[in-house]
Amino acid sequence: MSTISSSLVFANRTQNIAAFEVMELVKRASALQAQGKPVIHMSIGEPDFTAPEPVLKALHEATTKGLTQYTPALGITPLRQAISRYYGERFNADVAPSRIIITAGASAALSLASAALVNPGDRVLMTDPSYPCNRHFVAAFDGIADAIKVGAESRFQMTSNLIDQHWTKTENGSVNHARGALLATPANPTGTSIPFAELQKIIENIRGRNGFSIVDEIYLGLSYHEKPRSILEVASDVVVTNSFSKFFHMTGWRLGWLVVPENAVNVFERLTQNLYICASALAQHAAVACFTPESMATFDSRVLLFKERRDYLLPELKKLGFEIPAEPDGAFYFYLDCQKLSDNSTDLANKLLNEAYVSMVPGTDFGMNEPNRYMRLSYATDINLLKEAVARMRRFFSA
Numbered sequence: 332m333s334t335i336s337s338s339l340v341f342a343n344r345t346q347n348i349a350a351f352e353v354m355e356l357v358k359r360a361s362a363l364q365a366q367g368k369p370v371i372h373m374s375i376g377e378p379d380f381t382a383p384e385p386v387l388k389a390l391h392e393a394t395t396k397g398l399t400q401y402t403p404a405l406g407i408t409p410l411r412q413a414i415s416r417y418y419g420e421r422f423n424a425d426v427a428p429s430r431i432i433i434t435a436g437a438s439a440a441l442s443l444a445s446a447a448l449v450n451p452g453d454r455v456l457m458t459d460p461s462y463p464c465n466r467h468f469v470a471a472f473d474g475i476a477d478a479i480k481v482g483a484e485s486r487f488q489m490t491s492n493l494i495d496q497h498w499t500k501t502e503n504g505s506v507n508h509a510r511g512a513l514l515a516t517p518a519n520p521t522g523t524s525i526p527f528a529e530l531q532k533i534i535e536n537i538r539g540r541n542g543f544s545i546v547d548e549i550y551l552g553l554s555y556h557e558k559p560r561s562i563l564e565v566a567s568d569v570v571v572t573n574s575f576s577k578f579f580h581m582t583g584w585r586l587g588w589l590v591v592p593e594n595a596v597n598v599f600e601r602l603t604q605n606l607y608i609c610a611s612a613l614a615q616h617a618a619v620a621c622f623t624p625e626s627m628a629t630f631d632s633r634v635l636l637f638k639e640r641r642d643y644l645l646p647e648l649k650k651l652g653f654e655i656p657a658e659p660d661g662a663f664y665f666y667l668d669c670q671k672l673s674d675n676s677t678d679l680a681n682k683l684l685n686e687a688y689v690s691m692v693p694g695t696d697f698g699m700n701e702p703n704r705y706m707r708l709s710y711a712t713d714i715n716l717l718k719e720a721v722a723r724m725r726r727f728f729s730a
């Protein structure tokens with residue numbers, strides 16, 4: 332039997348979409364582990380916990396009842412209502428269920444937001460460093476991710492001043508205004524938040540320029556402030572993305588959501604219908620049980636565990652020689668300045684993986700802003716393993 336092979340000619344946009352390096356690194360770490368090496372994973376942003384008992388029970392019930400058909404594109408009503416109540420009770424934000432769209436993770440939410448808002452050639456402001464996929468969501472719709480270099484002075488976050496400085500560019504005599512901004516608070520890879528007053532200022536600034544604001548609140552539940560605040564408390568014209576992956580520890584369930592302005596629901600519904608049909612039916616039915624008091628108590632107790640890990644690591648990492656230019660106040664990341672230890676974070680990450688079996692991500696995954704100087708450590712790992720990782724790094728650096 333003969334096979335006909337032909338080479339595919341890819342769309343130009345594929346050249347603007349780089350590999351998600353952390354996933355490659357995880358592959359290498361897992362390969363070492365498969366060879367029997369005792370790898371400690373501090374690379375991937377994936378909680379080491381799983382869904383609590385009520386969610387597993389609800390999943391079992393949904394499976395038994397055969398609730399596996401397509402759901403409405405916007406998601407099942409009980410889940411949309413539960414998320415609406417969650418905003419009211421936790422964040423003092425009045426978000427009607429009709430504005431909530433259930434998606435396959437924040438990834439689908441961010442893709443849908445880009446599909447809805449970004450025209451070819453549109454410039455979208457974001458920070459450098461930032462979550463690597465952000466620039467690729469924009470590139471997937473032929474937009475231009477304009478990643479603004481940020482540092483310790485703004486805790487690696489966006490500010491209203493930066494919006495002023497970068498909104499309008501004059502290129503070859505023509506004026507180019509940005510179309511919008513993609514913000515994340517708390518952020519990946521730094522774990523830092525935008526102070527709420529500054530966030531409001533940014534949103535007002537962008538509103539005044541008729542631009543769009545997408546605010547990724549995926550780590551809002553994992554915020555170490557006493558009372559984390561959602562931008563939805565004060566603004567109903569922003570697009571907010573969130574997910575069951577982080578605070579709810581359900582990464583592989585592929586479930587998240589979008590909150591959009593009431594008058595945008597129809598556009599997002601059409602896009603969702605066509606691009607995804609709906610998010611996983613079983614995951615949606617099970618996720619309703621995330622909002623029971625029992626599940627919420629479990630999630631809240633795990634936030635305290637993440638905070639305990641952060642508090643343990645902060646002095647230990649400094650003692651090892653890492654600098655922490657902006658101490659994290661959320662998520663489960665440290666963005667470490669390793670210039671005192673190495674002039675190349677990729678080399679250091681490779682050596683730590685191969686020699687100490689400790690896996691961390693070099694700054695190269697997060698942008699072009701001095702990537703060789705920084706590394707991201709994810710503490711979504713048991714505290715005893717973190718202690719062992721610190722001990723191994725101590726031995727590695729003193730060898």
Ligand SMILES: Cc1ncc(COP(=O)(O)O)c(C=O)c1O
Nearest residue numbers: 376436437438462519574576587
């Ligand atoms: C800032 C940020 N946004 C979005 C995502 C995507 O999350 P998911 O698609 O699992 O909900 C991640 C995952 O790490 C993230 O860190």
